[in-house]
Amino acid sequence: MLEYPQVLAELSAELATFAPGRVEIGEDTDLLDDLNLDSLQVMNLLLHIEDRFDISIPVSILPDVKTVKDLALQIEKLAREA
């Protein structure tokens, strides 16, 4: 089963390919402000992350996701429930 540290590492790697060279990615990185993504780009980012972890991420989680940590926690939860 996927543990949080592994999710965080894989997610950070995925984000680095999506927003290359822009910023150092850590738990507290803000998806909108630090990565300079708009809401549509975040939704498209989710499509990639879904494939990476073989889960489906409901759009409705987005209001609760601000940082990389928020997203990693959601992924860990969804992967656990899948």
Next chain:
Amino acid sequence: MGLFDKFQGLAAARRELAALGIDPFGVEIERIISPTEGIIHGRRTILAGTNNYLGLTFNPECIAAAHRALDAEGTGTTGSRMANGSYSGHRRLEEELAAFYGMRDAIVFSTGYQANLGTLAGLTGPNDVVLLDADCHASIYDGCRLAGAEVIRFRHNNADDLAKRMRRLGARAADTLIVIEGIYSMLGDRAPLKDIVDVKREHGGYLLVDEAHSLGVLGERGRGLVEEMGVLADADFIVGTFSKSLGGAGGFCVSDLPALDLVRYSSRPYIFTASPSPATIASTRQALSILSAGRDLRARLRGNYERLHAGLTAMGYTLGASPSPVIAVVLGDRVEALQFWSQLLQRGVYVNLMLPPATPNGVSLIRCSVSAAHTPEQLDAVCAAFADLRASCGVVAAENSAGT
């Protein structure tokens, strides 16, 4: 955080437009002359951005029907159908829509936006999963949000991506609602409907097709992409609008499932709004009868959009999709697109400007919509304006395709 702080981004965007002296989102058509002509900035202008696909807004029979209803039934209904009663015309239109599609029943909504909002909010709830094509219209997203449904997106026009997400759902797939559009409003591309129907046949679930831009446009009898692809029976719900090919305002959902009638009683956008006015209903009924009989209008429309598409292609423009009544020219950055749009208007051609994030893949689009009522001379004039701009402004269309 102040009440108006959230508008800072919008205010900056408005200031940018004001500095450029271009206002694509506040165009006033000072006088409407015909389905394809109006006066804008005091100048006679060809309208090629009004979704008036069959040109029925000035059809004499539709106008006469609206006049009769106005004289006989008054200006408005002054209330909602559930609280204040339906007029006979509301029910007749629902019956006529159901008969048009060969389905059990239909619900009429007051706007096209509300047709999606009301159908999705009435049909689904917090425990339901809705699988949306990523490029679905805002009204579809908003309907799901109002419902509190679990929304999962799949990659635009990608049936394999849909199948992957259906597989992940396991047993829940059988009750999932899949939502797609016949023709997508930004690029004018069509859904791979047969492939999507195959996914539904394999995994179960229900299929809702929004035919807002394809009603009256595609199919032998104008019933949209579902008819053209021969999969009408696989569509559980079809949503459409009266405000494009039918030249009125309002929308509908049609279905062969008996439960549709219950959607009516759970749909807040249906319950808590005033019903369409008698004149609107009367012109829509007349337009529907013309649309279903009118193969000549569809043939003329097709000839027109193929003519414009071929003309723009020959000039070297990058277009969003194969020919359809929605023809999107893909441009580079937003300032280039803004200036291009403004230059077209100065040459007497009104089209739509679409900028990110409303567009797919962050592209800027000049979106034309073609009408059966456009004359060959008008389409040649539109082409001439595009050709002139290509020559005089050195505009280079984006080399990258729009992902279609």
